[in-house]
Amino acid sequence: MTEASFFEEVEVGDELSPLVKQPTREQIRAYAKVWGATGARFNDDEAAKKEGLPGMIVPGNMMMAALAQMLTHRFSQQALKRLEVDFRGFMRPDDTLTCKGIITEKHIREGQNYIECDVFVENERGEKPVVGKAVIVIPFKS
């Protein structure tokens, strides 16, 4: 479901409703399976340690999907034009990962109503392992 969103109703500084994820080992393995990623880092703690990692990690793209979920919930699939993220730190199974977003820009270009949004994933230690930007196009109410 999508909350109605029109250009007039969105202001710079508005925050999106946060989305909290706590990926379990099972969910990470399920994601890795759909992805076809058989590597140790997404499947097995002990094998991941042998790769020099702290143990199994959450795939960055899995949290990019969560950021997209937050954005398409607030706006819509049609509205989301671009999403870019940088992966800056490891995310571990059972971390509390909160997806957040804040509107940073609003402008009209070539007849399209653009919204820009900073997005990030924050863990319970206040670190931001994923940071990025989204570009959204939404209509006027009237």
Next chain:
Amino acid sequence: MVDFDRSVLGKGFSSGTFTIEKETILEFCRAVGETNPLYVDEEAAKKGPYGGIIAPPTFYTLLRTYSTNQPDLKLKFGTAAYDGGESGEFFQPIRPGDTLTATSRFTEVYEKTGRSGKLVFMVRETTFTNQKGEKVVVSQQTLVRR
């Protein structure tokens, strides 16, 4: 300067053909905890803007675009590889039954010195086109070596 084969930059190569199965979209949604009816409920989605279920925006990241005909950058650096970042520009939705064709090219190779020492970044751009010849997604994947 990092040593690699610069002639590879910008050279396009085919990186796969993918048939999109509805079940894969549903599995993806289950794994990430996505419950929007647009992606998971055929009946509800029929009444929506696309007339049926579509894939969530980042579904394309599942498509394994590593191909055997990928040109060799001959990058002589690093022992460990990580995903450094990902971007997607969305043009058309991905629907079950679509056949997507991917074309990739390396656009950039650069180095940075971080807290843990030198890192080398490789940027690979991939354009996904559907069976109607429509551009669906253009992605940029940043791979990091250290």
